[in-house]
Amino acid sequence: MKKVKIALMALVLVLLIAFPLFDSNLYHQQLMNQVFVNIIVVMGLNFITGLTGQMNLGTAGIFALGAYGSALMCTKLGTPVWLGFPIAIVIGFLIGRGLGYPSLRVKGVYLSLTTIGFSEVVRLILTNAIDFTGGSQGVQNIPFLNLFGFEFNTPFKIYYLYFALTIIMAIAAARIVSSKWGRVFKAIRDNSDAVEACGIDVANLKILAFTMAAVYGCIGGFLYTHMMGYINPTAFNQDLSVNYLVMMMIGGIGSVAGNVLGAVMVTLLPEILRFMQNYYWLIFSIITLIFAVFLPYGIVSLFKKSERQERHFDIFHSIKKAREIWGGRIAK
Amino acid sequence: MLKINKIDVFYGKVQALFDVSMEINDKEIVSIIGANGAGKSTLMKAIAGLNKASSGTIEFMGEEIGNVRAHKIVHRGIVYVPEGREVFPEMSVLENLEMGAFNRKFSKAELNKNIEESYALFPRLKERSKQLAGTLSGGEQQMLAICRGMMSDPKLIMFDEPSLGLAPVTVSEMFDAIVKIHEVRKIPVIIVEQNAFMAMSISDRTYVMEVGHMVQCGNSQELLNSPTIKKAYLGG
Numbered sequence: 001m002k003k004v005k006i007a008l009m010a011l012v013l014v015l016l017i018a019f020p021l022f023d024s025n026l027y028h029q030q031l032m033n034q035v036f037v038n039i040i041v042v043m044g045l046n047f048i049t050g051l052t053g054q055m056n057l058g059t060a061g062i063f064a065l066g067a068y069g070s071a072l073m074c075t076k077l078g079t080p081v082w083l084g085f086p087i088a089i090v091i092g093f094l095i096g097r098g099l100g101y102p103s104l105r106v107k108g109v110y111l112s113l114t115t116i117g118f119s120e121v122v123r124l125i126l127t128n129a130i131d132f133t134g135g136s137q138g139v140q141n142i143p144f145l146n147l148f149g150f151e152f153n154t155p156f157k158i159y160y161l162y163f164a165l166t167i168i169m170a171i172a173a174a175r176i177v178s179s180k181w182g183r184v185f186k187a188i189r190d191n192s193d194a195v196e197a198c199g200i201d202v203a204n205l206k207i208l209a210f211t212m213a214a215v216y217g218c219i220g221g222f223l224y225t226h227m228m229g230y231i232n233p234t235a236f237n238q239d240l241s242v243n244y245l246v247m248m249m250i251g252g253i254g255s256v257a258g259n260v261l262g263a264v265m266v267t268l269l270p271e272i273l274r275f276m277q278n279y280y281w282l283i284f285s286i287i288t289l290i291f292a293v294f295l296p297y298g299i300v301s302l303f304k305k306s307e308r309q310e311r312h313f314d315i316f317h318s319i320k321k322a323r324e325i326w327g328g329r330i331a332k
Numbered sequence: 333m334l335k336i337n338k339i340d341v342f343y344g345k346v347q348a349l350f351d352v353s354m355e356i357n358d359k360e361i362v363s364i365i366g367a368n369g370a371g372k373s374t375l376m377k378a379i380a381g382l383n384k385a386s387s388g389t390i391e392f393m394g395e396e397i398g399n400v401r402a403h404k405i406v407h408r409g410i411v412y413v414p415e416g417r418e419v420f421p422e423m424s425v426l427e428n429l430e431m432g433a434f435n436r437k438f439s440k441a442e443l444n445k446n447i448e449e450s451y452a453l454f455p456r457l458k459e460r461s462k463q464l465a466g467t468l469s470g471g472e473q474q475m476l477a478i479c480r481g482m483m484s485d486p487k488l489i490m491f492d493e494p495s496l497g498l499a500p501v502t503v504s505e506m507f508d509a510i511v512k513i514h515e516v517r518k519i520p521v522i523i524v525e526q527n528a529f530m531a532m533s534i535s536d537r538t539y540v541m542e543v544g545h546m547v548q549c550g551n552s553q554e555l556l557n558s559p560t561i562k563k564a565y566l567g568g
Contacts, residue, residue: 180434187420187431194418194477196382199406199435199484 020159029155030227031271036162037224038263042247043173043256044216048111049245050253051182052209053189054104058115059244061122062214064236065091066221068126071139071231081145084222092218096211104206107192111210119241126233138232145226158227165223169216174256176212185209186254250291252298261299333358333520334379334410334488339388339398341371341378348374350544351388356488356520361511363523363531363552365565366541372524373415375541376492379522380412381405392488407435409487415496415524417473419480421466425457428465428476432483449516450479453509471502478509482517489513490522495530503527507534528565532556540565 020029041063048056069091070084099118103110126133133139144153145161152158176182184205187195195202225231243266251262269287273280295301334356341349349371356362364372377383379390381402390398397405420428429447438446451458454475460468465476474494481489491510495503511534514521525531532538532552540548540561548555555561 183423183427183431184434186422190420190422191418193414194420195431196402197380197406197412197414197418198431198480199403199411201401201403 016163020156024156026155029159031268033155033158033162033227034224035264035267036166037220037227038244038247038267039166039260040169040223041217041220042244042251042259042263043170044213044220045244045248046173046213046254046256046259047176047185047209047216048206048213050248050255050259051177051185051189052206054206054210055109055112056115056210056213057112057238057241057245058099058117058119059213059217060236060238060240061115061119062092062095062217063221063224063240064119064122064126064233065095066218067225067231067236068133068139068221069218070222071142071225072133074143075139075141081143081226082147084226085219088218088222089215092215093211095218096214097207099214100207100210104210105203115241116238119236119238123233123236126236133233136232136234138230140230142225142229142231144229152226155227162223162227169219170256170260173216173259177254177256181205181208246288250288250295250298252300255298255300257303258298258300265299333393335389335391336375336379337389337391339378339385339390341374341383341385343374343383348544349378349385352541352544352546353388354539354546354549356522359514359518359520360537361514361521361523361535362537362539363525363528363535364539364541365525365528365531367565368526369543370541371544372541373492374544376412376490376522376524379405379490380410382412403435406484406486409485410490411481411484411486411488412490413477413481413492413494415493417470417477417496419465419468419473419476421464423465424462425465425468425476426461428480429483432480434484436484446483446485450482453482453512454479471498471505474498474502474506475509478506478513482513486519488520488522490524492524493526494523495525495527503530507531510534528561529556 019032023029041059045056045059048054066088069087070081073079073084073087074081095118099114100111103114127136129135144151145158146152152161184195184200188202188205192202247262247266248259249262250265251260252258266288270280270284273283276283291299336352336354338351338353339349340347340351352371352375354362354375364375366372374383378385381397381400381404385398388398389396392408392410395408397408397410400408420431423431426447429450430443433443433446451461456472457475457479460472465473468476478491478494494506494510498506507530510521510523513519523531523535532555535552538550538552538555539546540555548561556566
């Protein structure tokens with residue numbers, strides 16, 4: 001079984017490496033780059049919402065700050081583009097601490113509320129501080145990434161850079177998920193009182209999870225900025241935050257492989273469905289709903305053949321379980 | 333070892349403990365009995381740092397711990413096994429045990445030694461070490477909760493209602509285990525119980541609580557024979 005898994009992963013890897021060589025359509029390549037960015041953001045969201053069970057509805061704000069931070073540095077101050085990467089990490093860290101500290105020290109839905117507020121505040125500031133951010137015109141002529149004089153100025157070049165980065169960040173995320181930390185995150189979701197009784201500082205770990213989510217989100221924003229070359233605040237609205245949640249849910253809560261699958265599906269499926277013209281978003285929503293009902297543990301649960309997962313094909317059990325998961329999550 | 337001196341605890345504006353004092357000496361089992369709402373669990377939580385006393389002091393090994401946060405209190409060696417089998421349902425038995433040692437920097441060997449000790453105490457947990465804790469029976473979950481509490485090598489352990497909702501056979505198994513833990517580890521144990529007879533029969537001393545007040549305390553054997561206790565808690 002393990003060999004099959006490795007072989008399958010190797011095959012996917014080869015296909016992904018070969019993809020831009022055979023498909024020279026720039027739009028397709030750009031889409032794949034968007035997939036990579038989304039994968040990174042969703043893997044971050046997974047730490048706080050997927051594992052720790054604290055609803056984060058401010059991914060758009062985090063993503064926007066990562067994107068604008070780097071974009072403004074490059075265009076206004078003329079700093080080298082790569083500097084945006086450490087800057088994104090610092091911004092992520094500050095958001096995680098600054099927002100996590102007041103909202104995660106107490107139990108309850110405070111994180112959802114503060115993150116929604118935060119995300120809207122960010123969007124409104126970006127829209128209205130016209131002198132500084134360009135307002136709703138956005139920031140134009142953002143330079144492409146370059147490393148040692150090599151400029152990543154076509155979707156083809158960006159593809160390989162982002163692909164490599166995504167793999168590195170996925171490995172890091174997978175290590176964290178299966179580490180001591182990852183286990184405690186899950187424990188906090190399942191039973192935070194018992195975690196407290198084990199002598200673990202629950203608040204601190206929740207803030208840690210949120211900080212990691214923010215760092216991943218800001219890195220995603222940074223990559224997005226230098227791929228698009230142009231950003232404006234309208235993209236970073238509440239829909240974007242929800243979209244990332246949907247990716248995480250569809251793919252599989254708590255699992256890095258699930259995050260990847262979810263990001264791929266939610267990014268690409270609407271594009272595949274575009275031939276339906278006016279109805280494509282309707283069809284996409286229906287498909288999403290079907291996934292949520294029949295696979296509450298996400299696409300990834302299709303590949304896990306334990307007894308626990310198999311039971312979820314039973315529809316009544318699925319609905320019950322979904323209620324439990326989402327009901328519990330909101331209640332916490 | 334543990335000295336509680338005249339503490340008051342409030343939930344919002346409602347006072348739950350009035351002027352409660354108690355003392356636990358090295359190597360003794362102490363039971364706290366009382367009806368529902370007497371404040372037994374509140375007292376446990378105050379010791380564990382989950383509730384804060386608004387006045388009075390809690391001293392552990394000569395140090396004031398009344399203002400120490402809950403997770404730090406575990407570091408100091410007081411472990412609280414909460415009521416209602418608070419295990420991690422989506423983790424295996426082994427992972428649950430490892431969680432208990434999370435705050436200690438154990439070597440692999442020390443960790444394994446503690447795990448083996450738990451399995452020796454409850455062999456049934458060993459059979460199910462790979463099974464998810466959520467699929468265990470109520471009694472097994474309680475066993476797991478007890479063992480998880482023992483994983484961090486506590487200096488004092490408190491059990492909140494270990495017999496809650498268990499079959500009579502399992503209840504006596506649980507109390508046997510508590511006595512065994514006490515004998516092997518040589519640490520003081522506090523048991524909070526509705527099942528007054530059981531708790532008193534294994535403990536050295538007993539405290540009796542009524543609506544937030546500590547009303548009586550004494551040798552368990554003597555209290556077992558006292559007519560008032562018999563009438564109030566042992567069914568005549």
